[in-house]
Amino acid sequence: MSYIPAEDRYEKMQYRRCGHSGLKLPALSLGLWHNFGHVDVLENSRSILKLAFDHGITHFDLANNYGPPPGSAEENFGKILKEDFKAFRDEMVISTKAGYTMWAGPYGDWGSKKYLVSSLDQSLKRMDLDYVDIFYHHRPDPETPLEETMMALDLLVRQGKALYAGISNYKAEEAEKAIRILKQLGTPCVIHQPKYSMFERWVEGGLLDVLQKEGVGCIPFSPLAQGMLTDKYLGGIPADSRAAKSHGFLQSSQITEGKLQQINELNEIAAERGQKLAHMALSWLLKDPRVTSVLVGASKPEQLADSLKCLDNILFTEDELQRIETILNRVD
Numbered sequence: 001m002s003y004i005p006a007e008d009r010y011e012k013m014q015y016r017r018c019g020h021s022g023l024k025l026p027a028l029s030l031g032l033w034h035n036f037g038h039v040d041v042l043e044n045s046r047s048i049l050k051l052a053f054d055h056g057i058t059h060f061d062l063a064n065n066y067g068p069p070p071g072s073a074e075e076n077f078g079k080i081l082k083e084d085f086k087a088f089r090d091e092m093v094i095s096t097k098a099g100y101t102m103w104a105g106p107y108g109d110w111g112s113k114k115y116l117v118s119s120l121d122q123s124l125k126r127m128d129l130d131y132v133d134i135f136y137h138h139r140p141d142p143e144t145p146l147e148e149t150m151m152a153l154d155l156l157v158r159q160g161k162a163l164y165a166g167i168s169n170y171k172a173e174e175a176e177k178a179i180r181i182l183k184q185l186g187t188p189c190v191i192h193q194p195k196y197s198m199f200e201r202w203v204e205g206g207l208l209d210v211l212q213k214e215g216v217g218c219i220p221f222s223p224l225a226q227g228m229l230t231d232k233y234l235g236g237i238p239a240d241s242r243a244a245k246s247h248g249f250l251q252s253s254q255i256t257e258g259k260l261q262q263i264n265e266l267n268e269i270a271a272e273r274g275q276k277l278a279h280m281a282l283s284w285l286l287k288d289p290r291v292t293s294v295l296v297g298a299s300k301p302e303q304l305a306d307s308l309k310c311l312d313n314i315l316f317t318e319d320e321l322q323r324i325e326t327i328l329n330r331v332d
Contacts, residue, residue: 005088013056014026015027021217026057026058029057030049030297034297037076045077060077060094062095062097065102071102094127099137100138112152134191135166136166158187168192168221179216194218196221197225197229224281236260
């Protein structure tokens with residue numbers, strides 16, 4: 001039976017304008033960084049995507065190297081898109097990126113025009129798409145001239161392979177330069193994707209001000225700090241958690257006694273608000289009007305359904321914000 005999305009899907013979601021552009025994004029967007037590769041169960045991935053769309057999540061965020069193996073998230077997304085969502089392509093915002101290692105040799109990484117053009121061509125083939133809505137440069141390249149990288153994004157938009165250009169992981173000063181180059185070329189940067197959470201606040205040191213001044217949207221990734229801002233670590237480090245593994249982005253050394261105390265105190269405030277810690281962590285990002293959307297991941301549909309509950313309460317009292325600030329400013 002063909003997929004029929006919920007008729008009330010757009011009533012369930014809040015949409016925010018992306019900077020000064022005409023593009024609106026859902027308050028929560030679905031990131032396909034994990035759980036959509038060939039190592040994962042395709043039917044589970046399909047169920048997550050359907051639940052997302054049924055709840056008004058129209059934005060799906062990928063990158064060339066998502067998997068594992070690299071490229072497989074795009075392949076699986078493209079397969080599900082063709083089988084279930086083909087009739088709804090114009091209701092979806094699909095983004096992808098290039099900037100990290102994708103293939104061997106000097107042309108499969110960083111920010112050269114050669115790499116970016118080749119990578120997007122590959123991504124479009126994997127997803128069986130004519131265009132993506134947003135194409136990002138995934139990280140700054142310290143060796144390639146910024147002008148070359150931005151000219152590549154401009155070219156791909158002019159070719160119709162992407163509707164909008166974006167950047168990711170750029171610090172304030174380099175982001176400002178990139179945004180101004182794109183503006184001069186005639187292809188405005190519409191969005192920046194930084195790592196941002198209660199425990200990772202570097203964007204507040206200038207980047208958010210740059211984005212506001214230049215009219216660029218912001219979509220934080222890793223909003224739950226690799227799971228630290230969830231119920232998972234309230235009692236310490238579970239044996240099956242990311243922090244308990246020897247590999248990965250979250251190491252046990254990051255879960256200090258001080259950090260565990262912060263997590264538990266934040267959880268107390270969340271409970272007073274009638275929320276789980278994860279809900280409050282997402283709401284805390286969404287309270288800022290400079291934040292267009294927040295990227296969430298999900299390993300199963302139920303996890304995504306739970307994340308959506310953050311939208312029930314994104315307002316904070318001054319007292320709550322001050323208490324949260326006191327906890328976060330404590331030296332860990």
